Amino acid sequence: MQTKIAPSILSANFINLEAEIKQVEKAGADMLHLDIMDGHFVPNLTFGPGLVKQLRKTTNLPLDAHLMITNPTSFIDKFIESGVHYISFHIETDSEYKKLLDRIRKSNVKAGIAINPDTSLSKVQNILDYIDYVLIMAVHPGFGGQKYIEDCTQKIQEISAMISKRNIEIEVDGGINYKTAILAKEAGANILVAGEFIFSSNNYKEVIQGLRNV
Ligand code: DX5
Numbered sequence: 001m002q003t004k005i006a007p008s009i010l011s012a013n014f015i016n017l018e019a020e021i022k023q024v025e026k027a028g029a030d031m032l033h034l035d036i037m038d039g040h041f042v043p044n045l046t047f048g049p050g051l052v053k054q055l056r057k058t059t060n061l062p063l064d065a066h067l068m069i070t071n072p073t074s075f076i077d078k079f080i081e082s083g084v085h086y087i088s089f090h091i092e093t094d095s096e097y098k099k100l101l102d103r104i105r106k107s108n109v110k111a112g113i114a115i116n117p118d119t120s121l122s123k124v125q126n127i128l129d130y131i132d133y134v135l136i137m138a139v140h141p142g143f144g145g146q147k148y149i150e151d152c153t154q155k156i157q158e159i160s161a162m163i164s165k166r167n168i169e170i171e172v173d174g175g176i177n178y179k180t181a182i183l184a185k186e187a188g189a190n191i192l193v194a195g196e197f198i199f200s201s202n203n204y205k206e207v208i209q210g211l212r213n214v
Protein backbone atom coordinates (compact mmCIF):
# COMPACT_ATOMS: atom_id res chain seq x y z
CA MET A 1 0.00 0.00 0.00
CA GLN A 2 1.38 3.40 -0.93
CA THR A 3 1.85 5.73 2.03
CA LYS A 4 -0.52 8.68 2.11
CA ILE A 5 0.54 11.97 3.63
CA ALA A 6 -2.06 14.05 5.44
CA PRO A 7 -0.87 17.53 6.45
CA SER A 8 -2.63 18.72 9.61
CA ILE A 9 -3.67 22.34 9.12
CA LEU A 10 -3.45 22.87 12.88
CA SER A 11 0.10 24.11 12.29
CA ALA A 12 -0.72 26.12 9.15
CA ASN A 13 -0.85 29.90 9.07
CA PHE A 14 -4.58 30.52 9.55
CA ILE A 15 -4.38 34.04 8.21
CA ASN A 16 -3.31 32.54 4.88
CA LEU A 17 -5.17 29.26 5.18
CA GLU A 18 -6.37 29.06 1.59
CA ALA A 19 -2.87 29.67 0.25
CA GLU A 20 -1.39 27.17 2.69
CA ILE A 21 -3.85 24.49 1.58
CA LYS A 22 -3.18 25.19 -2.10
CA GLN A 23 0.53 24.89 -1.43
CA VAL A 24 0.33 21.50 0.26
CA GLU A 25 -2.01 20.31 -2.47
CA LYS A 26 0.50 21.37 -5.09
CA ALA A 27 3.30 19.82 -3.05
CA GLY A 28 1.66 16.38 -3.38
CA ALA A 29 -0.38 15.92 -0.21
CA ASP A 30 -2.84 13.03 -0.45
CA MET A 31 -5.46 14.36 1.95
CA LEU A 32 -5.95 17.16 4.44
CA HIS A 33 -6.18 16.41 8.17
CA LEU A 34 -8.63 18.59 10.10
CA ASP A 35 -8.35 18.63 13.89
CA ILE A 36 -11.69 19.40 15.47
CA MET A 37 -11.35 20.23 19.17
CA ASP A 38 -14.10 21.19 21.61
CA GLY A 39 -12.19 22.45 24.66
CA HIS A 40 -13.67 19.58 26.65
CA PHE A 41 -12.46 16.28 25.26
CA VAL A 42 -9.12 18.05 24.78
CA PRO A 43 -7.84 21.27 26.38
CA ASN A 44 -7.92 23.27 23.17
CA LEU A 45 -10.40 24.75 20.68
CA THR A 46 -10.17 24.84 16.91
CA PHE A 47 -13.00 25.10 14.39
CA GLY A 48 -16.24 23.45 13.34
CA PRO A 49 -18.24 22.29 10.31
CA GLY A 50 -18.80 25.86 9.07
CA LEU A 51 -15.14 26.36 8.26
CA VAL A 52 -14.85 22.82 6.89
CA LYS A 53 -17.65 23.56 4.43
CA GLN A 54 -15.73 26.58 3.17
CA LEU A 55 -12.48 24.62 2.97
CA ARG A 56 -14.28 22.08 0.82
CA LYS A 57 -14.62 24.77 -1.85
CA THR A 58 -10.94 25.69 -1.83
CA THR A 59 -9.41 22.26 -2.47
CA ASN A 60 -9.92 18.97 -4.26
CA LEU A 61 -8.03 17.05 -1.60
CA PRO A 62 -10.02 14.53 0.42
CA LEU A 63 -10.76 16.02 3.83
CA ASP A 64 -10.04 13.92 6.92
CA ALA A 65 -11.93 15.13 10.00
CA HIS A 66 -10.47 14.01 13.33
CA LEU A 67 -13.13 14.73 15.95
CA MET A 68 -11.61 15.31 19.37
CA ILE A 69 -14.98 16.10 20.86
CA THR A 70 -16.89 14.65 23.80
CA ASN A 71 -20.16 14.22 21.96
CA PRO A 72 -19.56 13.11 18.36
CA THR A 73 -23.17 11.95 17.98
CA SER A 74 -24.43 15.54 18.07
CA PHE A 75 -22.10 16.72 15.31
CA ILE A 76 -21.67 13.81 12.95
CA ASP A 77 -24.39 14.89 10.50
CA LYS A 78 -22.97 18.38 10.25
CA PHE A 79 -19.54 17.02 9.37
CA ILE A 80 -21.01 14.62 6.84
CA GLU A 81 -22.86 17.54 5.23
CA SER A 82 -19.70 19.65 5.19
CA GLY A 83 -18.26 17.36 2.51
CA VAL A 84 -15.48 15.44 4.26
CA HIS A 85 -14.30 12.04 3.02
CA TYR A 86 -13.07 10.62 6.31
CA ILE A 87 -14.47 11.04 9.83
CA SER A 88 -12.94 9.59 12.96
CA PHE A 89 -14.13 9.99 16.53
CA HIS A 90 -12.53 8.78 19.74
CA ILE A 91 -13.11 5.41 21.36
CA GLU A 92 -12.74 7.12 24.75
CA THR A 93 -16.03 8.94 24.20
CA ASP A 94 -19.24 7.55 25.56
CA SER A 95 -20.80 6.89 22.14
CA GLU A 96 -22.79 4.14 20.54
CA TYR A 97 -19.88 3.27 18.28
CA LYS A 98 -21.57 0.86 15.93
CA LYS A 99 -24.54 3.10 15.30
CA LEU A 100 -22.36 6.11 14.68
CA LEU A 101 -19.91 4.26 12.42
CA ASP A 102 -22.81 2.88 10.45
CA ARG A 103 -24.26 6.34 9.97
CA ILE A 104 -20.93 7.63 8.66
CA ARG A 105 -20.52 4.74 6.23
CA LYS A 106 -24.07 4.96 4.94
CA SER A 107 -23.27 8.51 3.88
CA ASN A 108 -20.35 7.24 1.80
CA VAL A 109 -17.80 8.69 4.18
CA LYS A 110 -14.97 6.54 5.51
CA ALA A 111 -15.52 5.72 9.17
CA GLY A 112 -12.61 5.68 11.59
CA ILE A 113 -12.02 5.15 15.28
CA ALA A 114 -9.31 7.17 17.04
CA ILE A 115 -7.36 5.83 19.99
CA ASN A 116 -5.37 7.78 22.56
CA PRO A 117 -1.87 6.70 23.64
CA ASP A 118 -3.07 5.42 27.03
CA THR A 119 -6.07 3.49 25.68
CA SER A 120 -5.79 -0.22 24.95
CA LEU A 121 -6.92 -1.76 21.70
CA SER A 122 -9.23 -4.22 23.42
CA LYS A 123 -12.45 -2.42 22.45
CA VAL A 124 -11.46 -2.26 18.80
CA GLN A 125 -11.76 -5.99 18.23
CA ASN A 126 -15.56 -6.05 18.16
CA ILE A 127 -15.96 -3.08 15.84
CA LEU A 128 -13.59 -4.27 13.10
CA ASP A 129 -16.53 -4.89 10.77
CA TYR A 130 -17.67 -1.29 11.18
CA ILE A 131 -14.50 0.68 10.46
CA ASP A 132 -12.55 1.71 7.38
CA TYR A 133 -9.58 2.99 9.33
CA VAL A 134 -8.02 3.27 12.77
CA LEU A 135 -6.34 6.47 13.90
CA ILE A 136 -3.55 5.74 16.35
CA MET A 137 -2.60 8.82 18.36
CA ALA A 138 1.14 8.99 18.93
CA VAL A 139 0.80 12.06 21.21
CA HIS A 140 -1.80 13.09 23.77
CA PRO A 141 -4.32 14.97 21.64
CA GLY A 142 -4.81 18.72 21.87
CA PHE A 143 -1.74 20.35 20.40
CA GLY A 144 0.57 20.17 17.43
CA GLY A 145 4.35 19.99 17.71
CA GLN A 146 4.57 17.32 20.41
CA LYS A 147 7.03 14.45 20.64
CA TYR A 148 6.09 11.00 19.26
CA ILE A 149 5.47 8.54 22.12
CA GLU A 150 7.66 5.54 21.26
CA ASP A 151 5.30 2.97 22.83
CA CYS A 152 2.82 3.71 20.06
CA THR A 153 4.96 1.86 17.53
CA GLN A 154 4.11 -1.39 19.26
CA LYS A 155 0.45 -0.45 19.24
CA ILE A 156 0.60 0.06 15.46
CA GLN A 157 2.09 -3.42 15.15
CA GLU A 158 -0.68 -4.83 17.34
CA ILE A 159 -3.47 -3.22 15.37
CA SER A 160 -1.79 -4.26 12.17
CA ALA A 161 -1.87 -7.89 13.32
CA MET A 162 -5.44 -7.52 14.55
CA ILE A 163 -6.83 -6.26 11.25
CA SER A 164 -4.87 -8.93 9.39
CA LYS A 165 -6.19 -9.14 5.82
CA ARG A 166 -9.14 -6.79 6.29
CA ASN A 167 -9.35 -3.67 4.20
CA ILE A 168 -8.72 -1.28 7.10
CA GLU A 169 -6.26 1.59 6.89
CA ILE A 170 -3.96 2.61 9.73
CA GLU A 171 -3.43 6.32 10.28
CA VAL A 172 -0.84 7.63 12.73
CA ASP A 173 -1.15 11.10 14.17
CA GLY A 174 1.33 13.11 16.23
CA GLY A 175 5.05 13.79 16.26
CA ILE A 176 5.68 12.53 12.74
CA ASN A 177 9.07 13.43 11.21
CA TYR A 178 11.46 11.46 9.00
CA LYS A 179 12.65 9.34 11.92
CA THR A 180 9.25 8.51 13.41
CA ALA A 181 7.68 8.07 9.97
CA ILE A 182 9.99 5.07 9.47
CA LEU A 183 8.86 3.54 12.77
CA ALA A 184 5.17 4.06 12.00
CA LYS A 185 5.46 2.81 8.44
CA GLU A 186 7.48 -0.29 9.32
CA ALA A 187 4.91 -1.10 12.01
CA GLY A 188 2.13 -1.07 9.40
CA ALA A 189 0.75 2.47 9.12
CA ASN A 190 -0.24 3.70 5.65
CA ILE A 191 -1.54 7.22 6.44
CA LEU A 192 0.86 9.62 8.16
CA VAL A 193 -0.49 12.86 9.59
CA ALA A 194 2.09 15.62 9.98
CA GLY A 195 1.51 19.17 11.14
CA GLU A 196 4.51 20.97 12.53
CA PHE A 197 7.05 19.01 10.47
CA ILE A 198 5.46 20.11 7.21
CA PHE A 199 4.27 23.62 7.99
CA SER A 200 7.46 24.72 9.79
CA SER A 201 9.54 23.80 6.76
CA ASN A 202 10.19 26.10 3.85
CA ASN A 203 9.82 23.36 1.26
CA TYR A 204 6.51 21.52 1.61
CA LYS A 205 7.15 19.40 -1.47
CA GLU A 206 10.47 18.09 -0.24
CA VAL A 207 9.04 17.23 3.18
CA ILE A 208 5.86 15.58 1.87
CA GLN A 209 7.78 13.50 -0.65
CA GLY A 210 10.45 12.77 1.95
CA LEU A 211 7.86 11.47 4.41
CA ARG A 212 6.21 9.35 1.74
CA ASN A 213 9.47 7.76 0.72
CA VAL A 214 11.23 7.23 4.04
C1 DX5 B 1 -3.08 16.60 17.93
C2 DX5 B 1 -3.64 16.48 16.55
C3 DX5 B 1 -2.65 16.26 15.48
C4 DX5 B 1 -1.62 17.34 15.34
C5 DX5 B 1 -0.40 16.70 14.78
O1 DX5 B 1 -4.12 16.61 18.83
O2 DX5 B 1 -4.58 15.44 16.48
O3 DX5 B 1 -3.29 16.04 14.24
O4 DX5 B 1 -2.00 18.38 14.52
O5 DX5 B 1 0.58 17.65 14.76
P1 DX5 B 1 2.12 17.32 14.76
O6 DX5 B 1 2.44 16.61 13.49
O7 DX5 B 1 2.71 18.68 14.82
O8 DX5 B 1 2.41 16.48 15.98
Ligand code: ZN
Binds near residue numbers: 034
Ligand atom coordinates in the same frame (compact mmCIF):
# COMPACT_ATOMS: atom_id res chain seq x y z
ZN1 ZN C 1 -5.33 14.87 14.43
